[in-house]
Amino acid sequence: MDDKRRLILDQALALVDERGLAAMSMRAVAERVGLTSMALYPYVGGKDALLDGLVDLLHQELGTTLEEGDGDWRRRLHALGRAVRRLAYAHPGAFPLLLNRSAAGASASWLTAALRGILHDAGVPGDRTPRLSRMICAFLLGYATGEVTGGLPAAPRGEVAEREFEADLADLVRLVEVAVRAT
Amino acid sequence: MDDKRRLILDQALALVDERGLAAMSMRAVAERVGLTSMALYPYVGGKDALLDGLVDLLHQELGTTLEEGDGDWRRRLHALGRAVRRLAYAHPGAFPLLLNRSAAGASASWLTAALRGILHDAGVPGDRTPRLSRMICAFLLGYATGEVTGGLPAAPRGEVAEREFEADLADLVRLVEVAVRAT
DNA sequence: ACCTGAACACCGTTCAAGT
DNA sequence: ACCTGAACACCGTTCAAGT
Numbered sequence: 001m002d003d004k005r006r007l008i009l010d011q012a013l014a015l016v017d018e019r020g021l022a023a024m025s026m027r028a029v030a031e032r033v034g035l036t037s038m039a040l041y042p043y044v045g046g047k048d049a050l051l052d053g054l055v056d057l058l059h060q061e062l063g064t065t066l067e068e069g070d071g072d073w074r075r076r077l078h079a080l081g082r083a084v085r086r087l088a089y090a091h092p093g094a095f096p097l098l099l100n101r102s103a104a105g106a107s108a109s110w111l112t113a114a115l116r117g118i119l120h121d122a123g124v125p126g127d128r129t130p131r132l133s134r135m136i137c138a139f140l141l142g143y144a145t146g147e148v149t150g151g152l153p154a155a156p157r158g159e160v161a162e163r164e165f166e167a168d169l170a171d172l173v174r175l176v177e178v179a180v181r182a183t
Numbered sequence: 184m185d186d187k188r189r190l191i192l193d194q195a196l197a198l199v200d201e202r203g204l205a206a207m208s209m210r211a212v213a214e215r216v217g218l219t220s221m222a223l224y225p226y227v228g229g230k231d232a233l234l235d236g237l238v239d240l241l242h243q244e245l246g247t248t249l250e251e252g253d254g255d256w257r258r259r260l261h262a263l264g265r266a267v268r269r270l271a272y273a274h275p276g277a278f279p280l281l282l283n284r285s286a287a288g289a290s291a292s293w294l295t296a297a298l299r300g301i302l303h304d305a306g307v308p309g310d311r312t313p314r315l316s317r318m319i320c321a322f323l324l325g326y327a328t329g330e331v332t333g334g335l336p337a338a339p340r341g342e343v344a345e346r347e348f349e350a351d352l353a354d355l356v357r358l359v360e361v362a363v364r365a366t
Numbered sequence: 367a368c369c370t371g372a373a374c375a376c377c378g379t380t381c382a383a384g385t
Numbered sequence: 386a387c388c389t390g391a392a393c394a395c396c397g398t399t400c401a402a403g404t
Contacts, residue, residue, distance in 0.1 A: 025376085036389055038379080038388075039387075041380090099279070103333065134326075134337065135351050139325060141334070141335075142323075142324050143321035146325075150286060155317065164314050174361055178357055219371090221398080
């Protein structure tokens with residue numbers, strides 16, 4: 001079965017959620033699944049590959065969470081930004097992996113594709129969308145990571161942080177509008 | 184002597200530069216310094232604290248590298264952005280620590296202070312500078328981290344990447360200008 | 367004061383062996 | 386086919402002991 005691999009990855013993510021990334025040893029994951037650590041290797045292939053699997057899982061969850069609305073691009077950009085931030089708070093231990101590990105997997109390029117689609121619909125000229133989408137991606141991942149790890153200095157907390165993030169998203173919209181007008 | 188602590192941190196950073204973060208064990212650092220791992224504890228106090236020390240070292244190096252020019256704010260923002268990116272390429276193994284570990288140290292808030300100073304001189308209203316400076320900080324750290332880890336999808340390489348980053352910085356300048364006009 | 371040896375409880379990973 | 390026991394070379398950290 002290949003859903004065994006999925007089961008292992010799910011349990012690994014749950015473990016990281018509950019006890020942090022440092023607590024995720026092969027042995028601890030195996031115990032959660034009811035196996036020995038050596039039994040995991042055929043399914044997930046070593047710890048490094050397991051971590052890549054978690055990155056993939058997070059990207060998938062982002063895609064699932066996000067209601068792929070066909071509303072106007074501003075609303076979709078807001079929705080994407082909020083989804084990224086929610087993902088960070090849902091998995092504070094695992095989320096930093098997104099920016100720290102190579103985004104080679106197919107589900108990783110989903111984010112880029114979604115972002116480019118939004119910019120396209122906003123009217124951003126085609127030669128500008130790759131760079132602008134990478135910029136926004138870097139901001140969203142960097143911001144959410146910093147919020148969840150405390151890596152960004154002088155970060156607010158709770159409801160204030162939420163309002164500030166909304167204002168940031170509005171600034172991103174403005175950045176896109178400037179790119180459109182500069183055509 | 185307290186320069187012994189500094190010597191240990193320097194050797195730890197050099198080790199990470201040469202062989203990656205995963206290779207930085209207490210024992211490996213100690214061997215580089217000519218001691219046993221147990222001798223490090225009084226100076227750096229455990230591995231976690233050593234990593235915090237590396238974060239501090241990177242922030243300090245950023246402050247040193249950056250010619251604190253008194254030119255116009257646009258040039259200073261460019262200089263700051265380039266300094267952050269250069270730091271990432273100088274220490275690709277250690278740089279991701281900046282966003283992944285709590286920025287509690289005094290040298291961490293230096294970056295924020297520098298950024299706020301630039302925005303202030305740009306004419307950004309005082310109640311807008313904290314949020315805008317955090318935005319730019321998140322982008323710079325997120326972008327440079329992603330570039331160095333491959334965590335940002337579809338990232339270009341070499342000289343192309345450099346030109347794209349310059350264009351990104353120009354966009355940041357535009358973002359600031361918009362914030363000034365919105366007063 | 368500064369350092370080390372020995373020890374403890376853990377790692378990731380391999381591989382022959384079990385069913 | 387799927388799993389485990391035993392083993393290997395490593396970890397971080399403590400603490401009594403050395404000089």
